[in-house]
């Protein structure tokens with residue numbers, strides 16, 4: 001068992017997770033209890049395709065500490081229905097949700113870049129029109145992403161690069177384009193030098209932490225058995241890489257996340 005004693009009474013916000021997926025779908029309540037016991041006060045759950053939007057919305061309605069974003073993830077662009085954008089807009093217009101998870105994924109073997117970009121930009125436009133924060137997935141497409149952001153006449157009020165896997169050189173470029181950077185458990189692996197180097201470059205007011213559960217577990221945990229309760233391990237590793245105090249990192253990343261998602265969901269406890 002993990003020893004949480006060093007990190008008790010933390011104020012934590014999990015800026016990105018998928019509580020509808022994997023083992024969490026069928027064992028959510030005990031996982032929520034463990035998360036709360038570990039100090040996680042809010043979990044930002046992202047829908048990824050039309051099939052999971054109603055369920056994810058329901059999670060937000062039934063739990064005061066779950067904040068919801070809905071979007072079409074690049075992995076599901078190919079299977080989208082003809083009415084996906086109309087349906088998404090209907091939900092965004094009638095519920096206080098963020099837009100996400102959306103993005104660009106150039107690491108996919110079979111992909112259609114034009115379709116990915118069209119779907120991404122349509123959702124960015126939706127976020128602009130409704131003034132919602134956006135959660136962005138980006139793999140091997142950071143240059144293109146910055147080009148697209150710079151080409152937009154207007155951008156959403158908040159944008160986060162979740163599970164950041166880019167270089168440390170890209171951090172100031174993305175921050176200048178208006179992005180927050182969210183760090184996941186990949187930094188707990190010493191071999192992941194790229195992500196670890198990026199941690200120290202992120203400005204305090206743009207830094208977020210996330211579990212991305214049920215995937216990307218911290219080192220030592222079954223990779224697909226990740227859950228928000230492991231967030232303290234990520235904060236501890238992040239604080240070490242930044243030369244800061246874990247409780248302080250927990251506090252300011254939580255404050256950043258609350259500000260980021262301020263327009264989403266009910267008032268937070």
Ligand SMILES: [Zn+2]
Pocket residue numbers: 016017018046101162212
């Ligand atoms: Zn995700």
